[in-house]
Amino acid sequence: MQVETIAQQTYDLKKELKKMAQQIDQALVKALPEEEAIPSIIHQSMRYSLFAGGKRLRPLLALAACQAVQGDQNKVMAAACALEMIHTYSLIHDDLPAMDDDDLRRGKPTNHIVYGEAMAILAGDGLLTRAFGLLAEAAFAEAKGQSAEVAQRYLQVITEIAQASGSQGMIGGQVMDMEAEEKAIDLPTMEYIHQHKTGALIKTSLRTGAILGGGSHEAIEALSAYGEYLGLAFQITDDLLDIQGDTEKLGKPVGSDEKNQKSTYPSLLGVEKAREAAEEAVQSAVEALEPFGSEAELLRQLALYLLEREN
Amino acid sequence: MQVETIAQQTYDLKKELKKMAQQIDQALVKALPEEEAIPSIIHQSMRYSLFAGGKRLRPLLALAACQAVQGDQNKVMAAACALEMIHTYSLIHDDLPAMDDDDLRRGKPTNHIVYGEAMAILAGDGLLTRAFGLLAEAAFAEAKGQSAEVAQRYLQVITEIAQASGSQGMIGGQVMDMEAEEKAIDLPTMEYIHQHKTGALIKTSLRTGAILGGGSHEAIEALSAYGEYLGLAFQITDDLLDIQGDTEKLGKPVGSDEKNQKSTYPSLLGVEKAREAAEEAVQSAVEALEPFGSEAELLRQLALYLLEREN
Numbered sequence: 130m131q132v133e134t135i136a137q138q139t140y141d142l143k144k145e146l147k148k149m150a151q152q153i154d155q156a157l158v159k160a161l162p163e164e165e166a167i168p169s170i171i172h173q174s175m176r177y178s179l180f181a182g183g184k185r186l187r188p189l190l191a192l193a194a195c196q197a198v199q200g201d202q203n204k205v206m207a208a209a210c211a212l213e214m215i216h217t218y219s220l221i222h223d224d225l226p227a228m229d230d231d232d233l234r235r236g237k238p239t240n241h242i243v244y245g246e247a248m249a250i251l252a253g254d255g256l257l258t259r260a261f262g263l264l265a266e267a268a269f270a271e272a273k274g275q276s277a278e279v280a281q282r283y284l285q286v287i288t289e290i291a292q293a294s295g296s297q298g299m300i301g302g303q304v305m306d307m308e309a310e311e312k313a314i315d316l317p318t319m320e321y322i323h324q325h326k327t328g329a330l331i332k333t334s335l336r337t338g339a340i341l342g343g344g345s346h347e348a349i350e351a352l353s354a355y356g357e358y359l360g361l362a363f364q365i366t367d368d369l370l371d372i373q374g375d376t377e378k379l380g381k382p383v384g385s386d387e388k389n390q391k392s393t394y395p396s397l398l399g400v401e402k403a404r405e406a407a408e409e410a411v412q413s414a415v416e417a418l419e420p421f422g423s424e425a426e427l428l429r430q431l432a433l434y435l436l437e438r439e440n
Numbered sequence: 441m442q443v444e445t446i447a448q449q450t451y452d453l454k455k456e457l458k459k460m461a462q463q464i465d466q467a468l469v470k471a472l473p474e475e476e477a478i479p480s481i482i483h484q485s486m487r488y489s490l491f492a493g494g495k496r497l498r499p500l501l502a503l504a505a506c507q508a509v510q511g512d513q514n515k516v517m518a519a520a521c522a523l524e525m526i527h528t529y530s531l532i533h534d535d536l537p538a539m540d541d542d543d544l545r546r547g548k549p550t551n552h553i554v555y556g557e558a559m560a561i562l563a564g565d566g567l568l569t570r571a572f573g574l575l576a577e578a579a580f581a582e583a584k585g586q587s588a589e590v591a592q593r594y595l596q597v598i599t600e601i602a603q604a605s606g607s608q609g610m611i612g613g614q615v616m617d618m619e620a621e622e623k624a625i626d627l628p629t630m631e632y633i634h635q636h637k638t639g640a641l642i643k644t645s646l647r648t649g650a651i652l653g654g655g656s657h658e659a660i661e662a663l664s665a666y667g668e669y670l671g672l673a674f675q676i677t678d679d680l681l682d683i684q685g686d687t688e689k690l691g692k693p694v695g696s697d698e699k700n701q702k703s704t705y706p707s708l709l710g711v712e713k714a715r716e717a718a719e720e721a722v723q724s725a726v727e728a729l730e731p732f733g734s735e736a737e738l739l740r741q742l743a744l745y746l747l748e749r750e751n
Binding site: 162166167168170171172175218222225227228245246247248250251253254255257258259261262263264265266268269272273274275276277279280281283284285287288291292294295296297300301303304305307308 | 477
């Protein structure tokens with residue numbers, strides 16, 4: 130039954146996602162110092178990774194959550210850009226020789242391959258710093274002449290983004306991932322890694338859109354729950370793609386997790402159970418959206434789409 | 441004439457600085473997740489560098505600027521801690537093998553020597569992220585139930601700190617420093633490097649204290665000017681100490697700049713002219729404080745003290 134709905138609506142979803150991704154890219158172009166800004170080399174390096182073909186998942190989720198609470202998307206765009214900058218900095222640092230030592234990302238040479246290790250470290254630092262600067266600037270401009278509540282919403286969002294990406298969030302997940310390397314780990318440890326390394330920022334992207342969009346407490350919590358399930362579904366389908374996908378579409382060699390002896394959902398649960406877990410997570414995500422009507426259609430379709438994604 | 445004043449008051453200055461540094465340390469201890477917080481290893485690594493014997497110059501300047509505008513120091517402490525975290529992260533990353541490749545800092549093994557390169561990168565990222573999280577948390581708590589102006593002050597401070605430490609501030613200075621390595625550079629290039637690599641955050645520390653302390657526009661600008669001169673004086677005396685100091689007091693080998701063929705104020709101007717330039721900068725710093733009375737005595741004495749510092 131659902132299959133038809135998905136097939137029928139996928140075209141519109143893709144079109145909508147593409148349109149939003151373009152708006153995000155336009156905002157990102159303006160959100161960083163220009164390439165010519167002194168010192169030019171670091172701004173080239175920052176822009177290289179920021180425009181290296183990311184799917185813009187986090188900013189899309191922030192904008193879609195804002196849509197779900199019928200907020201003004203213009204007021205979320207700066208925060209959406211900040212989320213993408215934080216995601217990008219984490220990829221640059223994760224790819225470094227001292228970390229995962231990856232030469233390719235989305236089919237392109239990684240930042241340190243092009244600009245050298247030192248510049249890659251600094252470009253990551255620069256993106257992380259700019260993310261918070263952009264948030265504060267936008268908050269200052271938005272809150273000017275407004276009630277104290279507008280500023281408070283932004284301060285809550287900045288606090289949550291720092292938590293989600295900090296040493297007890299995304300960075301903590303990366304630390305645990307490193308500690309687990311080439312070790313057999315159990316399911317709870319793998320869940321900890323994913324919930325922190327990728328899950329926390331995905332969930333926070335939804336909260337960011339919901340909070341800045343002026344959503345009620347209930348709406349914010351519903352979108353949080355959606356974000357948790359979506360993050361889980363995203364991770365499991367990622368693991369499944371690594372086994373079954375096609376190198377060209379994936380931008381990284383198929384089976385690279387297996388080669389790196391990385392514990393994954395399919396390796397711990399088996400492919401069939403992993404696929405079932407992904408379907409359940411998607412179903413729970415969609416259920417979390419029950420309080421919403423058509424204004425949450427994008428988020429619904431996005432969750433269903435995960436099950437048929439190819440990269 | 442001035443010499444007597446300095447000698448007479450140095451004792452009190454040192455006592456005052458020590459007392460304030462202790463207060464800062466107490467606040468820093470509480471501002472980070474505990475060592476036991478999961479994942480423990482990154483919190484150990486973050487704390488190792490944060491408590492490795494820094495002089496706490498930036499937080500001291502923020503508190504002293506707040507004192508100068510007769511503000512409430514309790515309202516500046518979180519931001520003062522954030523400034524120290526940003527300074528510490530920059531030292532951890534600068535010391536990395538891909539950057540300056542330093543094994544010792546303040547006489548102790550650098551972070552990557554103790555915890556490895558990957559953890560040092562992540563500890564730096566964690567401190568930078570926590571700095572902004574702490575600022576936003578403090579702002580949220582302070583602004584609660586207050587007029588919109590309180591939140592606006594914080595948002596201005598967060599914006600300025602991000603600028604001062606970003607790719608067109610501190611990080612930009614480090615990039616230029618790397619580009620200039622083992623090259624003879626001219627005075628304007630060296631000034632660019634210092635103004636960005638260290639000057640920007642020192643100046644911003646003063647602005648932070650003045651803004652959050654509720655200072656007038658004129659007071660903020662006067663303290664900014666003081667900060668610029670102080671940063672310059674600090675850098676020149678640092679260069680002079682590198683030639684003349686004693687390894688034990690300095691925590692790094694004397695003459696290391698010369699060995700690294702680093703352009704310094706003494707190498708470009710000669711020792712005598714460099715000393716004169718430091719004295720002039722200190723004098724200008726003190727003059728910038730003319731609008732203030734005894735409430736700026738700490739800042740006055742601190743500037744004069746630079747000329748007789750030994751580490």
